[in-house]
Amino acid sequence: MAEPRSAVVAEGLRKRYGDTEALAGLDLRVPAGTVHGLLGPNGAGKTTAVRVLTTLARPDGGRAWVAGHDVVREAGEVRRRIGLVGQHAAVDEVLGGRQNLVMFGRLYHLGAREARRRADELLERFRLTDAAGRPAGEYSGGVRRRLDLAASMILAPPVLFLDEPTTGLDPRGRNEVWDAVRALVDGGTTVLLTTQYLEEADRLASGISVIDRGRVIAEGTPDQLRGRLGGDRIEVVLDDPGALAEAAAVIGRVAAGEVDVDADALRVGAPVTGRAAALTAAVRALDEAGVEVADIGLRRPTLDEVFLHLTERKEVPA
Amino acid sequence: MSARALRWAVADGWTLTGRALAHWRRRPGQIAVGLLFPVMVVLMMGYLFGGQMDVPGGGSYRAFIVPGMFALTMAFGVEETFVRVAGDAARGVTDRFRTMPMSPSAAVVGRAAADMIYAVAGLAVMAACGVLIGWRVEGGAARALAGFGLLLLLRFSLVWTGVYLGLTAKGPESVVAVQILVWPIGFLSSALVAPSTMPGWLGAVAEWNPMSSTVTACRELFGAPAAGDSWAAQHSVLMAVVWPLVIAAVFVPLSVRRYRAMGR
DSSP states (O other): OOOTTEEEEEEEEEEEETTEEEEEEEEEEEETTOEEEEEOOTTSSHHHHHHHHTTSSOOSEEEEEETTEETTTTHHHHHTTEEEEOSSOOSOSSSBHHHHHHHHHHHTTOOHHHHHHHHHHHHHHTTOGGGTTSBGGGSOHHHHHHHHHHHHTTTOOSEEEEESTTTTOOHHHHHHHHHHHHHHHHTTOEEEEEESOHHHHHHHOSEEEEEETTEEEEEEOHHHHHHTTTSOEEEEEESOGGGHHHHHHHHHHHOSSOOEEETTTTEEEEEOSSHHHHHHHHHHHHHHTTOOEEEEEEEOOOHHHHHHHHHTOOOOOO | OOHHHHHHHHHHHHHHHHHHHHHHHHOHHHHHHHHHHHHHHHHIIIIIIGGGOOOTTSSOHHHHHHHHHHHHHHHHHHHHHHHHHHHHHHTTHHHHHHTSSSOTTHHHHHHHHHHHHHHHHHHHHHHHHHHHTTOOOOSOHHHHHHHHHHHHHHHHHHHHHHHHHHHHSSSGGGHHHHHHHHHHHHHSSTTTSOGGGSOHHHHHHHHHSHHHHHHHHHHHHTTOOOOOSSHHHHTHHHHHHHHHHHHHHHHHHHHHHHHHHTTO
């Protein structure tokens, strides 16, 4: 065991599929009892990382421990301590919700009575009691995902893996899943969550690892990652496309970093330090330069901006 | 394998057999259609085409095709195995099983047990239908049971074909491809017509079709022999044991390898 307080540890994980290096030396450390977000674009290696950590795939190199056990050498021990909610709602669609939970309980080697008791407990906890008798195939996306979560929680595993748990769900279903995940974390479960939605990581995760091309390219709390873009940003929206270049030059003089110009939205943005002073200076300088402004303001960068910045897949600057 | 591991292999396998049985309780209509489909084929062949058919060695065509239809029912079973295995793999259920501390063989053990129960039910329905249209067992109960044993042996070997194809396919929708495979293989046999009536080379292929061995052996054991002249037909009971063993010897290792490859 690498460190007692880390629920998930990965050191230099490598995994290759044909010509694609899905994991290129992935390092990861998730403190016990936290939600950690694994953030990255499609094909970044998120799902491969989860497959290795949940014993579904063997790494080509590197090592990993989950709940203190090596995922390759002690796969059986790991399986007793994890739950996985994959991209499909992996439940039996013909059977009812309760039948599903009892079946999975039996496969987790609970006795018949214990499996039924645990099923009822989980149905109540995940607010599935009303749907318990209906075939899972008839559930809405959010409800099915909750059943999926419940099935993963039968042994109350200390570590839960969620691979894009809200992909394909409507906003209501997404909220349902988020509520369920928050409740689990309140109960002490460590959650490793992969997502493409920055909003999701922002809402749920206390730590985020941004991964791209199979390795971690940035790590920290959502606030720390925002800080890497220079904190606050000033944004100016214009009416006249002809004034974009002039506005960009003016903003460049008050900015603390690179100026982004979005020609389609007629918007100029840049990181600044010193909130009020920067805003005042920008307004004055724009006025002196004779640039007419439709809107101007300060705001915190979104994780999307952080993400695009880090992965260098910015929209083409004007 | 330790005694403990073996006990869980049986217990977990049985849990998954129970899952299949629960499916049948939930969808009795689907099961009824599945069981009655071969009956429909027999009635269609027997009453629609039967009038023009001459059975080698005499006897009624309807009685002739009943053992053939038993074997075809076993062959069609591949589709059921395939759909279930491919469905679980495509929907992430197989992956869920693989992250659980359950016996790794349970999924296949449970599938095989469920498919065999279904095969017995299918044979029972077919036999009842056969008796109604004039098929009789004339070689004694022991020989008849041996015949049914050979049919189930064929089905058991085909479970593994279904498992392998199911793990290899992209999804359960590919069942159409399996049907395209199963139907010609099923019909290019002695199940519904005597290979002696086919063009020479086609007849030879049909005589050596594993399906034919089981069908010919069953006709023999049920007391209405209709064997052709080929070595395979003359030794049908032997071949009806050998062929399923060969099929299993090919598809068991392939399935195991395919299942392990999911971890790569």
